[in-house]
Amino acid sequence: MDTDLITLTGLRVHGRHGVFDFERDAGQDFVVDVALRTSTAAAAASDDLKHTVDYGALADTLAAIVAGEPVNLIETLAERLADACTALDGVASVQVTVHKPQAPIAQQFADVAVTIERSAP
Template sequence: MDRLAVVGIEAVGHHGVFEFEKREGQVFRADLVLGVDTRTAAGSDDLQDTVDYGTLVAAVKQAIEHDPVDLIETLAQRIADICLADPRVGWTEVTVHKPDAPIEATFSDVALTIHRSRP
């Protein structure tokens, strides 16, 4: 499989364990890598033969912006499920970044990466 990546999808979400996170929201970023066989699309030069990453990004952005959850693990799984909804995607790697996580230390990012594939 080939690898299609979309890096740095940014949206404000209201995810977190603390009430102020749900109330105030914060920036989340998502990176996607999709395992896709691109040979058909390369031959046809037709968007219908590949993953429309514009539509995918819109769905991921909406997933970040709506239905708050406590854990980035849950958010990452939600995003992976969106990626795998297209039957052409054999596997996905999703990284969720929470750069403003409420941690009492200096740090640059909190990131969780999951890898999911079709059964």
């Protein structure tokens, strides 16, 4: 199978994840990047959306997860997002990065992120 790459980067969604009560109460923006390994050959040949990953629907699914049930760690959030991606037809593997640019850190910083890679079952 060809392994092409479909990416969705910079998906910004308000969520209530974190270990501190104030993170759960006020929430903050999280930024998600995903890179899906899949074959795009059938889609290219047919020029039909049904033969590829619908990235609009993918964005909606990922946004619902980020905006949904809170978790303590962005590692857990990344795992949930990866599970949703690898459940899609034709996706062989995914790389997910969850950024937490407003993490409660006393030092000045640009970003905190966790990146995981998972293969489809």
